[in-house]
Amino acid sequence: AQSVAQPEDQVNVAEGNPLTVKCTYSVSGNPYLFWYVQYPNRGLQFLLKYITGDNLVKGSYGFEAEFNKSQTSFHLKKPSALVSDSALYFCAVSYGGATNKLIFGTGTLLAVQP
Amino acid sequence: DGGITQSPKYLFRKEGQNVTLSCEQNLNHDAMYWYRQDPGQGLRLIYYSQIVNDFQKGDIAEGYSVSREKKESFPLTVTSAQKNPTAFYLCASTDSNSGNTIYFGEGSWLTVV
Numbered sequence: 001a002q003s004v005a006q007p008e009d010q011v012n013v014a015e016g017n018p019l020t021v022k023c024t025y026s027v028s029g030n031p032y033l034f035w036y037v038q039y040p041n042r043g044l045q046f047l048l049k050y051i052t053g054d055n056l057v058k059g060s061y062g063f064e065a066e067f068n069k070s071q072t073s074f075h076l077k078k079p080s081a082l083v084s085d086s087a088l089y090f091c092a093v094s095y096g097g098a099t100n101k102l103i104f105g106t107g108t109l110l111a112v113q114p
Numbered sequence: 115d116g117g118i119t120q121s122p123k124y125l126f127r128k129e130g131q132n133v134t135l136s137c138e139q140n141l142n143h144d145a146m147y148w149y150r151q152d153p154g155q156g157l158r159l160i161y162y163s164q165i166v167n168d169f170q171k172g173d174i175a176e177g178y179s180v181s182r183e184k185k186e187s188f189p190l191t192v193t194s195a196q197k198n199p200t201a202f203y204l205c206a207s208t209d210s211n212s213g214n215t216i217y218f219g220e221g222s223w224l225t226v227v
Binding site: 043044049106 | 159215216
């Protein structure tokens with residue numbers, strides 16, 4: 001079965017420290033991978049995506065993610081966390097290039113302490 | 115500004131009532147989607163439409179209905195058959211020019227009272 005997992009419900013990090021939000025997936029074929037961020041009572045905002053090419057993808061607000069095919073992972077990273085990065089982060093994967101087949105993880109709450 | 119507009123932001127429904135959530139986009143996107151968000155469960159697809167006058171059931175379509183009479187509009191009706199409708203509902207859209215990226219509206223909260 002196609003699935004995506006975010007193993008951590010919450011990640012805590014001090015402001016200025018690097019952050020990592022983990023995502024692993026299990027899909028057939030070549031996946032399209034996405035990260036979205038959600039602030040309280042708001043819709044999801046697109047951060048970045050991997051479809052093909054360079055395994056390191058750079059996105060909005062200084063975030064980046066690395067596609068690792070052998071480990072079937074797509075972890076979100078940022079070198080220096082800001083308090084304003086505190087939000088709910090969703091990893092999503094589509095397979096077969098079909099947007100109607102987009103599967104979301106359960107989300108990881110990122111808390112950045114000042 | 116281009117975007118996806120959902121209304122109302124907050125809606126209360128009495129038992130046995132049908133309610134309709136509005137979704138309008140001016141991005142000229144062909145495909146539109148409705149997702150339901152519950153705490154700890156991520157997003158689940160209710161219905162999607164790839165083109166005007168056509169739509170398909172998603173993973174949790176029971177108790178919901180949609181229409182796609184215009185390219186820019188994709189309203190969702192939550193019927194009385196939906197037994198647990200209290201949730202955050204998100205509309206989204208995309209087309210081939212956006213590289214398979216789905217863009218979301220700001221969401222609508224539905225609460226049963």
